[in-house]
Amino acid sequence: MSLDNHYDVDAALDKALKDDFLRKATRRATDRLRNNKLAITEELGNWEEWRQVGERIRNHVVENLDYYLDMLIENVEKNGGHVHLAKTPEDGVRIVQEIFQxxxxxxxxxxxxxxxxxxxxxxxxxxxxxxxxxxxxxxxxIQIADEPPSHIIVPAMHKTREQIAKLFEPIAGHPLESDTPTLTKFAREQLREKFLTSKIGITGCNFAVADTGTITMVTNEGNGRLTSTMPEVQITMMGMERIVPSYKELSVLLNLLARSATGQRLSVYTTMITPPKREGDIDGPKEWHLVILDHNRSEILGDEDFRSSLRCIRCGACFNVCPVYRQVGGHAYGSVYSGPIGVVITPLLEQNYEKWGHLPYYSSLCAACSEACPVRIPLQDLIVKHRDRKVLKGYTSGVEKKIFKYYGYYFSHPKTLSKFVRLGSKFQFILMRNGRIASGPPPLSNWTNSKTLPPVAKQMFRDQWPELEKKLKTMQRGDQ
Structure with a gap:
């Protein structure tokens, strides 16, 4: 499903916050994933050292990306595969269309x-x-529901079993029980036939091994293995940064990925394939196409402020600790990539603050995401840099500009500020309920619609200080 170009941020947030099931399901799923991760990483005893090694590996690849891309392309073509470089999303789509045609x-x-x-x-x-x-x-x-993923690892976490049964019933042609065995059996029966008859498969790529031309996929269902070995033609889609130099580095990142994503030592299926099918192979595609997508990753690579975001291994660990994501889920972001990493990379991939400038504010800047990241991306720092850049580029509303203009004026003119505060203290009773400021005119109403504010003090600290200073000096003389 494509996301709406006319995305209504406020409406999406309001909808998410009113959806009790979504919020409970999101918290339950992220709690489970986070707790599993903590347990499985603790058993290593030196998780921070693993993170540091992962960071070094990813930094090395990013800093030498041209070298490893050339190596990967050379080895894929040497193996008999076809490599396609897609500069833009449109190029990527066109390449796939041409293969189908x-x-x-x-x-x-x-x-x-x-x-x-x-x-x-x-x-x-x-x-x-x-x-x-x-x-x-x-x-x-979620394909049947015509919805985008709500989580990078658990795309349908927002669906109940009853909702899934209702989605399956039109395909089944009869009512279905909503228990897990019934639903999985139905899906297996539907998909098995597709695996056996399809002539072409499309897969993703967790990591491409540069020195062998091998593609690695990490799944827990085995569908990646079936999709990549049974059809006659296979297309693998990957971002240009998803490379490791060799199997040695791959072993480290697979450990980091599985433990951070789902709390497993390794995923159930770790598939490493070096297509196409060779003489003597019992399975595998006869024809293989590797599509490597740029989509402004080159621009990110050249941007020192945000280059570290290319280290991401798409584990979703940052989602599971983010207080914003845990409250509203993935759809409220409006972007393909949600959570803290989505907040960082979406404006960069799209090169569009006008459309995606709201995302850097989907963060409390608590830094939990940075602590959870297995390759130590300083996500909260990057989010702050986005906010800075958005302002410097002029992508702020007229109201916001005026607010900060007046803020700057008043705080640089203490006497005027004092008069303003005294005036506010005198007339704030109009907005107060039970001793708190509970309503206010726009834009203050955006805050008071869901929260209250403490009252303005009757006397500013500046006015209190002379008397406090006298008392302090008296106390000091008494001590002597």
Missing amino acids: KHGFKSVIKSKSMITEEIHLNPVLEKDGIEVVETDLAEYI
Whole structure:
């Protein structure tokens, strides 16, 4: 599902905050993922050292990205694969369309891929008359619901079993029980036929190993393995930064990824494939295409302020500790990538503060996300830099500019400020309820609609200080 270009931030937040089930489900799921992670990382005993190694590996790759991209491309082509470089999302979509047109395929199976979400591939293929089938169970559910993922790891966390049963019933043609075995059995029956008959598959890529041309996928359902080995043609979609130099570095990052994402030592299926199929292989695609997406990652690479965001391994650990995400879920962000990392990378990928300038304010700046990140991205610092850059580029409302203009004036003129505060103290009773400021005119009403403010003091500290200073001196003389 493509996100609406005319996204209403306030309406989305209001909807999320009023959805009790969404909030409970989000907190329950993120609590479980966070607690699992804490338990499984604690057993290592030296988790911080692992994080530091992960940071060094990712920094090394990012700083030498051109070298490792060349190495990856060379080895993929040496193995018989086809490499396509997509500068923009539109390029990525066009490349995939051309592959379909070449073969005349009218259906495709997909495993989980955030890159295909990023370039909004599914709607385009469906418009071309191609049946697109998501094979990850959660992705299959939200595809039927025509919704984007609500979490990078748990895309359908906001759905109840009863809601899922209702989604499946039109396909089944009869009512379904809402217990987990019934629902998973139904999905398995539907998807198994697609696995057996599809001629083309599209997968994501967690890490590409540069020195062998190997693609690594991490799943817990095995659908990635089926999607990449059974069809005759496979397309792998990856962001240009998702590279490791060799298997040695891969082993470290797989440990960090599984433990941070789901609290597992390793995921159930860690699939490493080096397509295409060779003589003697019993499975694998005869034809393999690797699509490497830029989508302004080159600009991020050249931006010293935000380059560290390219270290991200898409584990979702920052989501699970973020107080904002845990209250409103993923859809309230309006972007493909939500949570703290989405707040950071979306304005960079889209190069658009006018549309995405609200995201840096989806943060309390508590730094829990930075502490949770397995590759030590300083997320809260990057969020603050976004806020700075947004203001410097002039993407602030007229009201906000006026507020800070007056703020600057009054706080640089103490006497005027004192008069203003005294005036406020005198007339604040109009806005007060039970000793608190409980209502106010815009823009103050945005705050008082959900919170109250303490009253303005009857006497400013500046006015109190002369008397306090006398008392302090008297006390000091008494001590002597």
